[in-house]
Amino acid sequence: MQYNTRSVHSRLLNLTYISLAAALMAVFAWISFPVMALPVTMQTFGVFCAVGLLGGKRGTLSVLIYILLGAIGLPVFTGFSGGIGQLLGVTGGYITGFLFLSLTMWLFSALFPHNKGVFVFSMLLGLLLCYLFGTAWYVFLYQQTGQSVGWIVALQACVFPFILPDLLKMLLALSLIRTVKKHLPEL
Numbered sequence: 001m002q003y004n005t006r007s008v009h010s011r012l013l014n015l016t017y018i019s020l021a022a023a024l025m026a027v028f029a030w031i032s033f034p035v036m037a038l039p040v041t042m043q044t045f046g047v048f049c050a051v052g053l054l055g056g057k058r059g060t061l062s063v064l065i066y067i068l069l070g071a072i073g074l075p076v077f078t079g080f081s082g083g084i085g086q087l088l089g090v091t092g093g094y095i096t097g098f099l100f101l102s103l104t105m106w107l108f109s110a111l112f113p114h115n116k117g118v119f120v121f122s123m124l125l126g127l128l129l130c131y132l133f134g135t136a137w138y139v140f141l142y143q144q145t146g147q148s149v150g151w152i153v154a155l156q157a158c159v160f161p162f163i164l165p166d167l168l169k170m171l172l173a174l175s176l177i178r179t180v181k182k183h184l185p186e187l
Contacts, residue, residue, distance in 0.1 A: 014058060017187070021050040021062035022069065026076035033165075038091070038158070040165045041078050044130075047098045048105075048123060048173035053180055053187055056106025063102040067095060093137025094158070097130030104129055123170050131159045 025046035032039035046066075051059030066076060067087070075082045077095065086092055101123075108122030135154050142149035181187065 017054055018058050018062045018065065021046070021054055021059065022065040025050065025062070025066040026069070026074075029076060029078050030080060032078060035161070035165070038161075039078060040162065042169065043078070043095075043098065044101070044127065044166050045169040045173050047101050048170055049176060051102050051105040051109075052119070052173060052177035056102075056109045060099070060102040060106050063098050067099060070095070090138050090141050091134070091158075094130060094134030096137070097133040100129040100133055101126035120170075120174070123173075127166055127170070135159055 104126035
C-alpha cells in the first residue's frame with residue numbers, strides 16, 4: 001500500500017491548524033476585562049479569527065472542538081471553567097452560539113468566496129445569531145425556574161453591553177486576518 005506523502009502532510013497540517021485554533025480560543029476565553037457583571041472576553045475574537053484564517057470548514061471544526069473540550073470538563077471557558085454545566089447554564093447558549101457564528105461565516109464564504117464585504121456581513125449576521133440563540137437560552141432557563149425574564153431585560157443584561165466590544169473584536173480580527181493572510185497566503 002502506497003501513501004501519498006503530500007496528502008498525509010496536508011491532513012496533518014490541517015489537524016494542526018484546527019487544534020491550534022481550538023487551543024487559542026481557550027486562551028482567548030481566559031483573557032477577560034471586568035467591564036461589567038459579566039466579563040468581556042476575547043472568545044468571539046477567536047471564533048472570527050479561526051474561520052477567517054482557516055476557512056469555513058476548518059474554522060468551524062475548531063469551534064466545535066473547542067466547545068466539546070469544554071463540555072467534557074477541560075477548563076477552556078471563561079474563568080478557567082469547563083463542563084457540561086457551563087453549556088447548560090445561563091451563558092451556555094452564547095458559547096453554543098459560537099457554532100452558529102462560525103457556520104454562518106462558512107456558509108457565506110462558500111456562497112461568495114473572496115468577497116470582503118460579504119465576509120464582514122457574515123460576521124455581523126453570525127454574531128446576531130449567536131446573540132439570538134444565547135438570549136433565547138437565557139430566557140428559557142429563567143422561565144424553567146419559574147422566574148419571568150423578558151427579552152428586553154435579557155438583552156439589556158446579556159447583549160447590549162457586549163455589542164461595542166464585539167464590534168471592536170471584529171475589527172481587530174479583520175486586521176489580524178488580513179495581515180496573517182498577506183504573510184501566510186497558503187494558510
